[in-house]
Amino acid sequence: MGSNEFDSLVLGLAEFVRRDGRYPYPELLRYALNKLALELTAVPYPRTLTGLLALLEKPVKTWYPRSLLPKEFDSDFGLLYEGGLSEETSRYFYEELLEQGKIPEFATAATKQIAIENYQFYKILGRLQELYNNDSDPECIQQEYVLLRSFLIENGYTTPAQLRKVFFKTRHIDIEEVGDLYEDCEENEPCWNCDRCGPLFKKYGKLRGIKPSACNDHRQDLPYVRKITWQQGLRRLKFGIHLRICLPGLPEIRLFHTLKELQRKYPDQLCATHLYPGIDRYDLQLCFCDGATWAVDIKDYQNPYNLAPKLTPLFGEGDLHYDESFYVIPIQRLQQREDYIEILREQAIKLPSSTHLLSDAVFQERVINKIECLK
Ligand SMILES: [Zn+2]
Numbered sequence: 001m002g003s004n005e006f007d008s009l010v011l012g013l014a015e016f017v018r019r020d021g022r023y024p025y026p027e028l029l030r031y032a033l034n035k036l037a038l039e040l041t042a043v044p045y046p047r048t049l050t051g052l053l054a055l056l057e058k059p060v061k062t063w064y065p066r067s068l069l070p071k072e073f074d075s076d077f078g079l080l081y082e083g084g085l086s087e088e089t090s091r092y093f094y095e096e097l098l099e100q101g102k103i104p105e106f107a108t109a110a111t112k113q114i115a116i117e118n119y120q121f122y123k124i125l126g127r128l129q130e131l132y133n134n135d136s137d138p139e140c141i142q143q144e145y146v147l148l149r150s151f152l153i154e155n156g157y158t159t160p161a162q163l164r165k166v167f168f169k170t171r172h173i174d175i176e177e178v179g180d181l182y183e184d185c186e187e188n189e190p191c192w193n194c195d196r197c198g199p200l201f202k203k204y205g206k207l208r209g210i211k212p213s214a215c216n217d218h219r220q221d222l223p224y225v226r227k228i229t230w231q232q233g234l235r236r237l238k239f240g241i242h243l244r245i246c247l248p249g250l251p252e253i254r255l256f257h258t259l260k261e262l263q264r265k266y267p268d269q270l271c272a273t274h275l276y277p278g279i280d281r282y283d284l285q286l287c288f289c290d291g292a293t294w295a296v297d298i299k300d301y302q303n304p305y306n307l308a309p310k311l312t313p314l315f316g317e318g319d320l321h322y323d324e325s326f327y328v329i330p331i332q333r334l335q336q337r338e339d340y341i342e343i344l345r346e347q348a349i350k351l352p353s354s355t356h357l358l359s360d361a362v363f364q365e366r367v368i369n370k371i372e373c374l375k
Contacts, residue, residue, distance in 0.1 A: 005039070005068055007097060008032040009079070013056070014093050015110045017085050028108055039065045056080045072096045074303045082203045087211050091306075094118060094244055118240035120180055124148070124173065129279045131172060144170045145279050148178065152241060153249030156199040157191060158182055160233045182235035191228040191236065194218055198246045199236050200225070210242055213302045214332065251330050252283045252298045255360055259286065262367060269374040270367070281315040285322070286367065289374055295322035296363070300330050304340050308347030313355065324356065331359040 012029030019026070033052070037045045043063045046052040055063060061075035069075055073096075077088035085093065097103065098115050107115075125145075132141045151166060160179065167175045185191055192200040192207050197215040200207040207218035207225065218225050228234070237246055256275050263270045272287040284296040295314045301307035314325045327344075334340045341357050348357075358366070 005032065005035050006064075006070055006073070007102070009036065010089055010093055010097065011107055011111050013079055013089065014085060014114065015108065017080075017083075018110065018114070026108060026110065028111070039068060041065065053080065053083070057082075057086075070096075072306070074306060076303075081212065082208060084201070084203065084208075087213060087302075090210075090239075090243055094240055098240075099244075114240065117238050118244065120177070121152075121241055121245055124177060125280065128172060132279045141172055142277075142279060144172050146275050148173055149245070149249065149276060149280070150253060151178070152181065152237065152245050153253050156193045156237050156242065156246060157185070157228050158235050159231065160235075179235065181238060181241045183238050185230065185234045185236050188230050191230060191234065192218070192220075193226050193228055195224040195226070196250065198242050198250070210239075210247060213336075214300065214330075248298075248300055251300050251360065255296075255298060255328065255363075256284060258364060259284065259367065262371065266371045266375075269371040278315070278318075278320045281320050285320070288370060292324070292370075293322045295320070295325045296328055297326070298328045298330075298360070300333065302333060302336070304337070304343040305347060308344055309350075311344070311348040311351045311355075311357075313350070313352055325354070326356045326358065326363060327351075328358060328360050328363045331361045334359050 008028055009032035012026050012032045015026040016029050040063070042065070043055065046055050057078040057080045059076050059078055060069065060073065064075070073092050074088050077086045079089050080086055098118050103112065103115050128141055128145050132138045132145075135141055147166070147170065155162070163175050163179055167173060167178055190202070192202075194200055194207075194209055194215060197209040197211055200209055200218055202208070207220065209215045209218060220227070252275075256273065259270070259273045263273050269289055270286065271289050272285075274285040274287075276283060277285040282295050282297045284298075286294040286296070288294075295316065297314060299307055299310070311327055314322070316322050316325070329340065329344075337343075341359075344357050351357075356366075
């Protein structure tokens with residue numbers, strides 16, 4: 001029953017943060033904190049709210065009862081970070097709870113609302129996948145899917161006019177449902193975007209990204225930090241879509257553009273690069289002139305132990321058949337932890353040894369080598 005208590009604490013905090021810490025505190029949070037007060041032994045239970053919030057920012061392993069801690073949570077992180085959910089708490093909330101359908105009976109309407117928002121994208125994805133398998137024109141559905149997904153990755157902010165312009169011709173995607181993946185910005189609210197991690201939040205007078213472990217320098221004069229001028233109808237990606245679609249998509253799109261550039265230079269060797277083939281069965285498919293096909297999935301996780309259980313053989317039926325498969329990790333992750341690939345190889349027990357695990361930099365070298373061999 002241990003993780004039940006931990007999960008209520010996470011769900012309660014998610015709701016608390018969403019309300020900007022305003023009274024009354026979510027019932028779920030009060031319940032979880034009462035439980036915590038009884039179980040806490042490593043440190044005394046804080047007597048003030050400020051003390052409590054400070055405790056929740058400390059690495060969970062230093063204070064939370066070990067026996068109640070789920071193994072899927074990386075306890076080097078705190079539950080909160082600068083007054084918001086820490087990135088590990090956000091990841092756990094979306095990935096381990098919402099997406100696994102683990103919204104417990106006792107979750108409140110507010111938590112269920114967050115879950116519904118998060119499913120808006122997966123609802124569209126599911127519908128397009130079904131159409132793709134049954135429709136007479138899968139090519140068109142594929143194109144519309146890539147249009148939607150890359151739009152969400154490349155546009156942390158949008159306006160109704162832009163949505164109309166981009167989606168006025170799509171047959172299977174409705175402008176309104178794309179708009180629903182965004183929320184209104186407050187009038188005259190200063191809005192900022194980072195090219196590397198998407199929309200930014202202002203906390204304690206500083207700009208903060210959604211994933212500080214990957215991108216944490218957001219001084220306003222940096223070239224990749226841009227101010228978005230407020231205008232009527234300006235909308236920002238909803239948090240869950242930002243976290244689960246836009247953020248992981250940025251390294252995918254970056255690698256796609258690099259490979260497209262190689263294809264433009266060497267069209268006789270690298271004949272095609274497809275993004276999200278088969279409505280997102282994996283991230284990239286490369287076709288070489290000797291008939292070889294490579295399948296690539298990009299994974300940006302700070303902790304290899306969290307990533308390993310997610311690595312399974314890439315789907316390879318029909319058009320998605322491949323000769324080589326790759327899981328590609330942004331090189332920054334490997335620089336933060338030298339034994340990253342080693343741990344991944346050892347822990348990813350569902351993965352055949354033929355699937356390559358490497359950094360984006362090494363992967364690009366492999367592609368260039370392959371092109372050289374084909375010249
Ligand atoms: Zn950033």
